[in-house]
Amino acid sequence: MRDPYQVLGLTKSASAEEIKQAYRRLAKQFHPDLNPGRPDIEQRFKDVSGAYNLLSDAEKRGRFDRGEIDANGNERPMHRAYAGGGARGAGGDYGGFDAEDIFSDLFGAGRRRGAAGAAGGGFKSRGTDIAYSVTVPFTEAALGTKRRINLSTGKSIDVAIPPGTEDQQKLRLKGQGMSGIGGGPAGDAIIEVHVEAHPFFVRKDQDIHLELPISLPEAVLGATIKVPTLDGQVAVKVPRGSNTGGTLRLKGKGIADPKGGPSGDQYVKLKVFLPDPPDAELSTFLERWSKDRSYDVRKKFGIG
Numbered sequence: 001m002r003d004p005y006q007v008l009g010l011t012k013s014a015s016a017e018e019i020k021q022a023y024r025r026l027a028k029q030f031h032p033d034l035n036p037g038r039p040d041i042e043q044r045f046k047d048v049s050g051a052y053n054l055l056s057d058a059e060k061r062g063r064f065d066r067g068e069i070d071a072n073g074n075e076r077p078m079h080r081a082y083a084g085g086g087a088r089g090a091g092g093d094y095g096g097f098d099a100e101d102i103f104s105d106l107f108g109a110g111r112r113r114g115a116a117g118a119a120g121g122g123f124k125s126r127g128t129d130i131a132y133s134v135t136v137p138f139t140e141a142a143l144g145t146k147r148r149i150n151l152s153t154g155k156s157i158d159v160a161i162p163p164g165t166e167d168q169q170k171l172r173l174k175g176q177g178m179s180g181i182g183g184g185p186a187g188d189a190i191i192e193v194h195v196e197a198h199p200f201f202v203r204k205d206q207d208i209h210l211e212l213p214i215s216l217p218e219a220v221l222g223a224t225i226k227v228p229t230l231d232g233q234v235a236v237k238v239p240r241g242s243n244t245g246g247t248l249r250l251k252g253k254g255i256a257d258p259k260g261g262p263s264g265d266q267y268v269k270l271k272v273f274l275p276d277p278p279d280a281e282l283s284t285f286l287e288r289w290s291k292d293r294s295y296d297v298r299k300k301f302g303i304g
Contacts, residue, residue, distance in 0.1 A: 222239055
C-alpha cells in the first residue's frame with residue numbers, strides 16, 4: 001500500500017480529527033456498494049480503509065512515523081550492529097564484515113553468513129485490523145438487524161447490528177482482518193455503523209422524541225389518534241384542551257438498552273395546526289367568541 005498519508009490526501013502533521021474526516025469523505029466516495037462492478041474503486045476503498053486503520057491508531061501511527069512498521073502495519077527488518085573489529089570507514093568496512101554479515105533479516109531467511117551473534121528463527125506478528133463501514137436505517141439500528149459485509153479477503157459474512165446501535169458505533173469482528181505473519185493471529189474487522197436520520201423520530205440517549213401534528217378539534221375536544229412508534233402504530237388519547245407543546249409519554253417505546261436494562265420511552269410533543277386553507281365559518285365564530293373574552297396568551301408567559 002502507498003504511504004497512508006498520501007492515500008488520505010494528508011500530511012504527517014494532520015490531526016486525529018482531520019484523519020477521521022478524510023476517511024469518511026473518501027470511504028463514501030469509493031464505497032463498493034456505490035460503485036458496483038468497479039474493481040479499481042474497490043481497491044481504492046481497501047487502501048483508504050487500511051490507511052485509516054493505521055493512522056487512527058495512535059500507537060501504530062507513531063511506529064509508522066518512526067519507521068518501525070510499513071504502510072501495511074508489518075514490522076520492518078531491524079538493523080543490528082555488531083561489536084568489535086573497529087569503526088566503519090568511508091569505504092563501508094564494518095570491522096571485517098560486509099553489510100550482509102552485519103544486518104539480519106527478521107522475516108525468515110535464517111542467519112546470514114558470519115552473523116553468528118544474530119537472532120535467527122521465525123518472526124510472528126499479528127495481522128492488521130481492517131476498517132469497514134455500513135449504513136442502516138434509523139429504525140433497523142434501533143431494533144437490530146443484519147447486514148452482509150464483503151471483506152477484503154473476498155469472504156462475505158452477515159454482521160449482526162445489535163438493537164440500540166448508535167451512529168458511528170464500531171463493531172469488532174475477531175480474526176476477520178489481515179492474516180498474521182509467521183503464524184501470528186489475524187487482525188480484526190472493525191465495522192463502523194452509520195445510522196440514517198429518520199424523517200420524524202429523533203433519538204436522545206435511549207429515548208425517542210416525536211413532534212405530532214394534531215387538528216384544532218382534536219386539541220379542543222380531545223381524541224384517540226394513531227401515533228407511530230419504532231414497532232408500529234399505537235392508539236394514544238389526546239386530552240381535551242391540549243395545547244401546542246403538550247407532551248405525552250409512551251413508556252417503554254424508546255430504544256432498547258444494549259446492557260439489558262429497560263428500554264427508553266417515547267415522548268410525543270403535540271403541535272396544533274389550524275385548517276389550511278383557513279375556514280370561513282371558524283373565523284366568523286372566533287370573531288364573535290373573542291369579543292367578550294380575554295385571551296392574552298403572551299401575558300400568561302410574561303411576554304409583552
